[in-house]
Amino acid sequence: MELKPAITNANAPEESFRASRWTRGNLWFPTRIVVSPLRVSRVKRRLFGSSEESISISQVASVKISTGVFWSDIVIESSGGTDPIASHGHRKADAVRIRDLVENFQAKGR
Numbered sequence: 001m002e003l004k005p006a007i008t009n010a011n012a013p014e015e016s017f018r019a020s021r022w023t024r025g026n027l028w029f030p031t032r033i034v035v036s037p038l039r040v041s042r043v044k045r046r047l048f049g050s051s052e053e054s055i056s057i058s059q060v061a062s063v064k065i066s067t068g069v070f071w072s073d074i075v076i077e078s079s080g081g082t083d084p085i086a087s088h089g090h091r092k093a094d095a096v097r098i099r100d101l102v103e104n105f106q107a108k109g110r
Contacts, residue, residue, distance in 0.1 A: 029044065029045035037105050
């Protein structure tokens with residue numbers, strides 16, 4: 001009997017979602033939300049360097065989406081007591097995709 005290596009969800013590629021340049025705070029350096037099988041990160045570039053905050057997929061408590069006329073805001077809350085990851089200016093389809101990815105990675109991790 002031949003044993004095949006198990007495929008873990010850590011092998012899945014990460015997906016990146018960029019906020020619109022037409023929203024406040026995103027004109028020069030738009031915020032990116034990066035979702036991988038291990039974590040959700042918010043990356044904000046600056047003139048010199050960048051700032052990044054992340055939450056482990058297993059620690060994500062909820063994903064909230066607020067939809068406006070043109071853009072959606074997304075808030076990813078942690079069950080670990082850290083500050084939530086918040087980003088504004090995403091397309092509605094991107095916000096829904098972020099939520100679906102997080103839920104799918106959490107389901108596969110259980």
